[in-house]
Amino acid sequence: MQSKATTPKQYLKELPKDRKEPIKLLRQQVLDNLPNGVEERMSYGMLGYIIPHSVYPDGYHCTPEKPLPFMNIASQKNFIAVYSMVLYAKKDLLDWFVEEYKIRCKYKLDMGKSCIRFKRMNDIPYDLIGELTAKVSAEEWIALYESLYKK
Numbered sequence: 001m002q003s004k005a006t007t008p009k010q011y012l013k014e015l016p017k018d019r020k021e022p023i024k025l026l027r028q029q030v031l032d033n034l035p036n037g038v039e040e041r042m043s044y045g046m047l048g049y050i051i052p053h054s055v056y057p058d059g060y061h062c063t064p065e066k067p068l069p070f071m072n073i074a075s076q077k078n079f080i081a082v083y084s085m086v087l088y089a090k091k092d093l094l095d096w097f098v099e100e101y102k103i104r105c106k107y108k109l110d111m112g113k114s115c116i117r118f119k120r121m122n123d124i125p126y127d128l129i130g131e132l133t134a135k136v137s138a139e140e141w142i143a144l145y146e147s148l149y150k151k
Helices: 008-014 017-033 085-089 091-104 126-134 138-149
Strands: 039-043 046-051 068-075 080-084 115-118
Touching: 008 017, 008 039, 008 046, 017 046, 017 068, 017 080, 017 126, 046 138, 068 085, 068 138, 080 085, 085 091, 085 138, 091 126
Parallel strands: none
Antiparallel strands: 039 046, 046 068, 068 080, 080 115
16 A cells, blocks of 8 residues: 655654554664665655665665665554565575574564565564664665665
8 A cells, every 4th residue: 555645744644543652662763773875755645764866876676766775664454564675685684684584573474575474463573674774774774785686
């Protein structure tokens, strides 16, 4: 579900009541751990954390006019999602995340390539998402991104 909100504040205001607090807590963890060079803005109808063109002028290879994605948070129809581009691209980070998730959560990890789905609002590992956010700097993400996607 893509929001038509143009600012993070508007996005938060439009959330269903049961999603407001979990999204606010996730957002705060991300903001508290956001690497230098990564900014928050609306991206793809979600809360987006991107590397702006002022830091990485080439932008996203699929749509160069858009900034390089780093992470997103979204309220979807049946779950809250955290999308981590870095997790998708860095196997050792994915392995770390999967192991840590098992330690910190009671329920099985529900995950796609870059999408972590939280269907139970009472079992979101907020601190783990904060740690994930801080694991890779903007410079490391750009270098990894270029090594994988830029030909």
